[in-house]
Amino acid sequence: MSAACRQSSAEPSRSRASSLVGPGVGQAVEVQGGRGIVRFCGSTEFATGRWFGVELEGPYGKNDGSVKGKRYFECPPDYGVFVRSSQVKLLTSSARSESTSTVDESGAGHSRATIHGAE
Numbered sequence: 001m002s003a004a005c006r007q008s009s010a011e012p013s014r015s016r017a018s019s020l021v022g023p024g025v026g027q028a029v030e031v032q033g034g035r036g037i038v039r040f041c042g043s044t045e046f047a048t049g050r051w052f053g054v055e056l057e058g059p060y061g062k063n064d065g066s067v068k069g070k071r072y073f074e075c076p077p078d079y080g081v082f083v084r085s086s087q088v089k090l091l092t093s094s095a096r097s098e099s100t101s102t103v104d105e106s107g108a109g110h111s112r113a114t115i116h117g118a119e
Contacts, residue, residue: 023052028091033060033081035091039073040065044082051082 023038033056040053046067055075063080065073
């Protein structure tokens with residue numbers, strides 16, 4: 001089963017399938033580059049598969065929400081990263097500083113992140 005983006009509780013659900021797997025746009029997550037908010041989820045032109053675009057809390061990213069001239073979301077320069085679902089950890093609302101759960105298409109954990117930036 002391929003990963004889908006879940007709608008955040010603040011956004012209306014467009015389809016039942018989109019609410020089943022993965023963090024939703026607007027949810028707090030942790031990735032290799034740090035913590036941030038999911039701003040994009042879906043297919044991209046720079047690589048196959050499903051990608052999560054994350055706006056980081058600080059300038060530790062690789063882009064501004066665009067890659068190779070294509071805009072996927074907006075954020076300040078160097079605050080954006082794109083990662084696979086296996087590199088996204090959803091932060092719980094009750095303990096954002098400590099508790100995380102790994103989101104992975106296969107159910108297995110991975111230690112390396114693939115981060116795409118403005119190339």
